[in-house]
Amino acid sequence: MKLPDPDHALSPRTGLTRAHWVATADGLLDAAWRHASPDHAFLDLPGRPSRSGVRSDGLEGYARTFLAAAFRTAHGDDPHNRLERYAAGLTAGTGGQWPAISDVGQPMVESASVALGLRLTKPWLWDELPEETQDRAEAWLRGSLRHVPAANNWYFFPYTVASFLENAGRGDDETRRAKQRAMELLQGWYVGDGWYSDGDGRAFDHYNGWALHLYPALDAHLDGRPVTTHLREHLKSFHLLFGADGAPLYFGRSLTYRFAAASAVALGAVTGETPLSPGHSRYLISNSLRYFLDRSSLTDGLLSLGWHGPHEASLQPYSGPASPYWASKAFVCLLAGPDHPLWTAVEEVQDEDRTLALPGPGLLVQRHGGVTRLHNHGSDHVRPFEGEYATDDDPLYSRFAYSTSTGPTSKHNVADNHLSLVVRGDRSVRRRIHPLGARDNWAASWHRPVFDANQVVVPGLKVESVTAVWGDQELRVHRIIGAPPGTTAELTGWATDLPSRLVGVRGWTGEKSQTAPQGTAFTTAAHVPTLTADVEGTVTLAAVAVLNGTVEEADWDARVDDLLERTLDAD
Structure with missing residues (x-):
């Protein structure tokens, strides 16, 4: 992957700037698109198939890379004309190529990335589609609202679909119920100290940051509403869960998402709901990105199924070739434009020793x-x-x-x-x-x-x-x-x-x-x-x-x- 020269004046420790994040997104997308189907509805990445099957895996490749492309182009900058390809894939996929959304099925997960990508790129992609294509896309997405999610963070997949449909002027009682249901459940899962259980019981892991906080907090930010999750409180402890070398804490499932763990820190900087300075936030997210780029996480330009490199024990039965591309969530940092303090402040390193008790979780x-x-x-x-x-x-x-x-x-x-x-x-x-x-x-x-x-x-x-x-x-x-x-x-x-x-x-x-x-x-x-x-x-x-x-x-x-x-x- 070709990256700009490091900038150690602005980023003394990592050398990474916004330009490096943009270049990383471009590099990951270029490599992934070499495996696109002729109609662009699937990105069939190499690797072991998931239990959901190859068509679902191909949809996952489309949806998760689309999310990275959407964050990359959210300010209207699309020099590689990727949105044209994603529009073609959406047309073909919702025209009958994509598997239908069902109860606790993987397509429901991917519907959230499709919906969020469409919301972030609405002026350049959705608004340019023929009404007939929009109607078909809405019909496919509404499958997420009409089927049963898994009893955990999955409720925020229909939530995100509903948020996009409302933003596109297609909201109704069904979309309102989906959002209300998810937020009511989230309130019941809160245990204190900024932490939610991932569903009933006591499951605390990185899904706090890359799902339970990210979806509703980003929705509120895009709508211009106050963030109502406990994101600021969560980051008081979560920012400590990175090593000085940038490694996230190895704890909980889906760790092949790698630097997606930094998405909560980036989200806090973008929304302003953070106790961290802009320079410290950038240090944390860039140090995490650098950690994986420097440790063989890419094979032929693609994120492999594993941690550093391929690692079978890091995986779950639902992990497929495109699963690692939930790492795309870290590119939420690109919603902060070039003049945002996240990118203009000098990188600030805080690696001091500390002990912190969290009675909630x-x-x-x-x-x-x-x-x-x-x-x-x-x-x-x-x-x-x-x-x-x-x-x-x-x-x-x-x-x-x-x-x-x-x-x-x-x-x-x-x-x-x-x-x-x-x-x-x-x-x-x-x-x-x-x-x-x-x-x-x-x-x-x-x-x-x-x-x-x-x-x-x-x-x-x-x-x-x-x-x-x-x-x-x-x-x-x-x-x-x-x-x-x-x-x-x-x-x-x-x-x-x-x-x-x-x-x-x-x-x-x-x-x-x-x-x-x-x-x-x-x-x-x-x-x-x-x-x-x-x-x-x-x-x-x-x-x-x-x-x-x-x-x-x-x-x-x-x-x-x-x-x-x-x-x-x-x-």
Whole structure:
């Protein structure tokens, strides 16, 4: 990809300016359009097909690249005449080529990108279409309003379709109901600290920024209305979830969207709903973009299915060849014109160490030495209908900690940052997480260990856990209640290519290192430090974990007692 020379006067750290973002969008679009169908209705990118099938995947290629093109041309600048090609694709696609929108079907997802793209380019694309073509496009889009979304951020796909139809003078009771329904659900999903659960339950991840905030906040901004999501509050914590190298926190699903994680920061700058300075906002988004461009995320100019390069474990069953192009959402930054402070302010770097507790979602942010760690005592991705004892382990949500420099191990390998109990040969997983609070430098939770289908739960067995941090040190305390005779406890630390440290403080009697042959998104193979102990009844176990560095000499045993008194034993 050909980029302009870096500008280190305006952007001392990254060298990137608005011109680099424009050039990146152009490069991604040029590469993707080499795979367009003759009628331009599909962009059939190479790679493994998704479970939705190749026609849906081709629509995804059209829709997600259209979103990037729309942000790129939203000020009327279309030097490559891309909108003409997207108009032809829309005509053919809604004329019978695209798959129909159905209940919980992938075309519903893509309808939002099509609708938002049409809204952003309305004077140059939609308004130039024959009325007959507009009618057919409306009929296809309205399928999103008349079918059932998945019970999470998907409600903002019909919301976005409805917003475009209203903007195009085609609103009615159906569009108003779709928008009202989504906003009512969003209010119910709010837990505080600027964070929403992605649907009922406790699923906190990057969908907060690139969906739950982005769609309604951008709609309000384009309409000239006040932003009513808690975007400003969200960015107070979210901006910490990037490493000094630009890596977003590796946490939650759909991480192949890569620098889409920066879209919330860009959206805040564009709408003015941000606590961050323009220079700091640009540093965060450009540093994230540079992180991936410098780490083999492109194959033949295309975003690959993975993290750095291709990485199967980063994917979900719904991931298809064009899925990574939700990264297009980061180009929302281009809605800020060349004279906007986001682009004219000198880049401002803020990488200082910091700890922040988030009691709403039950998370603890630990930023030290350029790496951000997130200690998870509140996010589990368990849906209410799945019940207390769902047994499917989800590495992207169930681990006790995540970071910007390590990825969780595969569910087929030893679990990192995990406490498991082994009872009569069955190993437990952590699913439903019940937060107990987060304050200052600690966060706490409890869960009932869940075993496989032959032994779903041990009556009375419960684990209370608390994590406290000082600098780069992590004190992890687990109180096991009701362990039957013969139970073995196993605690693991960070999965890295170089050994991280996990040192027993109380109760642990064994120590070993395990390997994760499938590695993580950051390394092809990983070592996982492990502590073991035989437990029975009620037992308190404690250890100190360090990702990079050594364990400090301190009275850790006394810190355990103090921590328990302030958290699990507090009145």
